Amino acid sequence: MTKERPLWWAEEPFNRTLALAAGASSVRGLQTAFFVPRILAGAQALNMLQSAVAGIAAAARVLIITDQVVRPLAERVAAALRPAGHTVEIWDGVLPEVPVELVEEGAKVAQEFAPRLILAVGGGSAIDAAKMIWVRYEKPDFDFRQINILEPLGLRQKALLAAAPTTAGTGSEATGAAVLTEDGQKMSTTHYELVPDFAVLDPAFTAGLPPQLTAYTGLDALSHATGAFLSHWANEFTDPLALQAIRLVFQYLPRAVADGGDLEARAKMQLAACLAGAAFGNAACGPDHALGHAFGKLFGVHHGAAVGLFTPYTFGFLARVSDRYQQLADFLGLPPAPARERLTALFRHYVDFTRTVGGPVTISELGITRPDFAARLPELVELALADGVSLLSRRPVTAENYRRLFQYAYDGLPVDF
Ligand SMILES: [Fe+2]
Numbered sequence: 001m002t003k004e005r006p007l008w009w010a011e012e013p014f015n016r017t018l019a020l021a022a023g024a025s026s027v028r029g030l031q032t033a034f035f036v037p038r039i040l041a042g043a044q045a046l047n048m049l050q051s052a053v054a055g056i057a058a059a060a061r062v063l064i065i066t067d068q069v070v071r072p073l074a075e076r077v078a079a080a081l082r083p084a085g086h087t088v089e090i091w092d093g094v095l096p097e098v099p100v101e102l103v104e105e106g107a108k109v110a111q112e113f114a115p116r117l118i119l120a121v122g123g124g125s126a127i128d129a130a131k132m133i134w135v136r137y138e139k140p141d142f143d144f145r146q147i148n149i150l151e152p153l154g155l156r157q158k159a160l161l162a163a164a165p166t167t168a169g170t171g172s173e174a175t176g177a178a179v180l181t182e183d184g185q186k187m188s189t190t191h192y193e194l195v196p197d198f199a200v201l202d203p204a205f206t207a208g209l210p211p212q213l214t215a216y217t218g219l220d221a222l223s224h225a226t227g228a229f230l231s232h233w234a235n236e237f238t239d240p241l242a243l244q245a246i247r248l249v250f251q252y253l254p255r256a257v258a259d260g261g262d263l264e265a266r267a268k269m270q271l272a273a274c275l276a277g278a279a280f281g282n283a284a285c286g287p288d289h290a291l292g293h294a295f296g297k298l299f300g301v302h303h304g305a306a307v308g309l310f311t312p313y314t315f316g317f318l319a320r321v322s323d324r325y326q327q328l329a330d331f332l333g334l335p336p337a338p339a340r341e342r343l344t345a346l347f348r349h350y351v352d353f354t355r356t357v358g359g360p361v362t363i364s365e366l367g368i369t370r371p372d373f374a375a376r377l378p379e380l381v382e383l384a385l386a387d388g389v390s391l392l393s394r395r396p397v398t399a400e401n402y403r404r405l406f407q408y409a410y411d412g413l414p415v416d417f
Pocket residue numbers: 170220224289303307
């Protein structure tokens with residue numbers, strides 16, 4: 001694959017080896033760090049935000065980063081802050097997938113306005129864009145492609161970061177991760193300093209989300225929580241968050257999909273997405289995210305639908321190196337059974353749930369013909385292997401096992417290798 005764009009830190013071969021080595025059991029566990037934002041949740045979230053901003057400065061300059069679709073919600077946030085004496089500017093230039101050029105544009109606005117708080121209002125794209133705009137604002141000479149967890153960034157010299165999500169899925173309001181697009185390629189970066197200072201969870205902000213998007217973003221949250229629980233990076237802090245997120249998604253996502261005006265279900269899903277974000281942000285997501293990124297890119301499938309499709313296929317794959325799936329099956333109340341049967345029951349449990357909310361569970365059902373799938377399989381495997389998430393997999397991934405995972409997902413078979 002020829003690349004004309006500059007390499008990102010995690011693409012350098014040496015750094016990839018380093019990331020793999022960090023996952024070795026002898027290295028892991030020597031230190032546990034846990035980063036979360038201060039969380040302001042509920043119908044009074046905007047009032048709490050007003051007090052929080054007053055704690056930064058009596059008259060703070062606040063730059064809201066949003067897109068044109070959710071701008072009306074950004075206006076509501078601004079209207080809640082202005083009476084307290086804060087100066088608020090709204091920049092609505094965020095685009096889906098966050099092209100890197102957009103970061104420069106937003107950073108220019110930030111340099112001119114000089115905010116004390118950068119506040120993202122929107123879905124994952126707005127929050128991820130705000131993270132990078134913030135980095136450019138704080139450190140104009142630093143190339144954000146070189147962000148890596150080994151070196152401190154030195155943020156928060158000029159501003160703090162807050163995020164008010166309008167979808168319940170990415171969990172970006174609770175993680176240090178950001179996904180951008182450069183030359184058509186999705187690039188991700190992560191750093192603990194990028195975890196926002198405040199996550200503002202007003203359930204009314206997600207009420208307008210249509211049923212399909214509600215389902216897909218909810219499946220993304222389920223994938224994050226499940227991946228975090230099964231990850232070898234899971235720890236005592238991330239486990240309860242992951243399990244509670246899983247419980248909430250199973251209980252409330254069908255309700256939120258069936259009735260978008262069910263504010264209790266919306267509120268619970270918003271919490272589930274944030275919990276799942278905090279879980280995978282401090283542990284890791286599973287190989288379903290590498291498979292889903294590759295598949296979503298080549299076949300134009302929504303991120304949540306794509307990762308949700310692959311989640312059940314990771315169970316049998318990871319079971320070769322860990323019996324954590326047994327704890328997940330216990331948690332979900334699946335009856336005791338021999339290992340193989342229990343894995344299949346867990347697989348079916350997730351598949352049935354995904355179907356219930358309208359998510360795809362096989363590649364074939366998306367109308368992708370077998371010849372077309374076979375023709376693109378090598379590229380799918382190559383993309384999935386190159387994905388940064390592949391470096392975090394509990395079971396080491398190879399081209400051969402990715403190829404088989406894609407094939408099992410094409411046919412809808414529980415993984416047995
Ligand atoms: Fe995701």
